Amino acid sequence: MNPIYLFFHKTGSPPWFYKYSGKLVPFLWAIFLVLAAYGLYLGLVVAPADYQQGESVRIMYLHVPSAWMSMMIYGLMAIMGFIALVWRIRIMEVLVISSAPVGAAFTAIALITGSLWGRPTWGTYWVWDARLTSELVLLFLYFGVILLYNAFDEPRKAARAASLMSIVGAINLPIIYFSVEWWNTLHQGSSMGSDGPGIHPSMLLPLLLMATATKFYYGANLLTRARLTLLKQDHRKRWVQDLLTEESH
Amino acid sequence: MSHTPFIVAAYLIGAVVLFWAAMAPVLSKRSFLRQLKNRQTRMEKSQ
Numbered sequence: 121m122n123p124i125y126l127f128f129h130k131t132g133s134p135p136w137f138y139k140y141s142g143k144l145v146p147f148l149w150a151i152f153l154v155l156a157a158y159g160l161y162l163g164l165v166v167a168p169a170d171y172q173q174g175e176s177v178r179i180m181y182l183h184v185p186s187a188w189m190s191m192m193i194y195g196l197m198a199i200m201g202f203i204a205l206v207w208r209i210r211i212m213e214v215l216v217i218s219s220a221p222v223g224a225a226f227t228a229i230a231l232i233t234g235s236l237w238g239r240p241t242w243g244t245y246w247v248w249d250a251r252l253t254s255e256l257v258l259l260f261l262y263f264g265v266i267l268l269y270n271a272f273d274e275p276r277k278a279a280r281a282a283s284l285m286s287i288v289g290a291i292n293l294p295i296i297y298f299s300v301e302w303w304n305t306l307h308q309g310s311s312m313g314s315d316g317p318g319i320h321p322s323m324l325l326p327l328l329l330m331a332t333a334t335k336f337y338y339g340a341n342l343l344t345r346a347r348l349t350l351l352k353q354d355h356r357k358r359w360v361q362d363l364l365t366e367e368s369h
Numbered sequence: 370m371s372h373t374p375f376i377v378a379a380y381l382i383g384a385v386v387l388f389w390a391a392m393a394p395v396l397s398k399r400s401f402l403r404q405l406k407n408r409q410t411r412m413e414k415s416q
Contacts, residue, residue, distance in 0.1 A: 164380075175372040179379045186383070225390040232386075233379040240372050337387065345394045348401070355405060364405060 132211045134350045135359040141343040148340035152333050159329030167323050179237040185331040187230035189338060190258055191293055193223035198290035201283030213279035216286055217269050218345035222338055224262035231255055242306060250299035251307035254292060261289040275353050
């Protein structure tokens, strides 16, 4: 068999995925905790206050990585959903549906922390600005994917419907990204523009550390949720029965 | 205006949401495995 097909065949097998992802999860959590602790220390203690925003700039070390994650996760869901629909790889369906709650959590954090930053900086918690509104639409898209999955009795049909919705909803991603350029918005432009980051290295380092930490959080949480989904879907299958017997001994 | 309450609230809410999102599947798995084991035990007793 072609080694690439063999790789996908192996990693796509639920017992294989369950076994090896379980070994990876503790490492991902450990890396997340170390990076987040160091990033928070630099962001909250070492980094200076901004000359315009003052101390409230420290909210950015949580807000910006969360906003990036909210978009990245939805983008990945659309790609995985496409693979799941075209090549019928079941593990991809599981990854799509397991990603949605994590993406929703990051989107909610981006919206709430943005609001808390907006009050001292803009003088208001919320405006119906293009960036804020399109990010809110993203949160509803995540809820839509989760609700659609739970609306079906048959898990594979449910996952395929959720995958399709992920693909359709991806149209919102360029709208969020370019909203600050296409419309006259209150929200500031990109912190990491095409001509390099427009922020001082003492602020850039904690931002990048937190951004990296959130990727590991996503990895650990995604695998934990995917393992649970596999267990629930396959609880009548032999490999889960064997696993239960093994654990009880 | 002091910015501290906004910063504290942002990080507190962020921590709660991330902690909840991380713990939910762990608790759900525990309860699901307990259900499966109870079902298995009931079946073994009835046989």
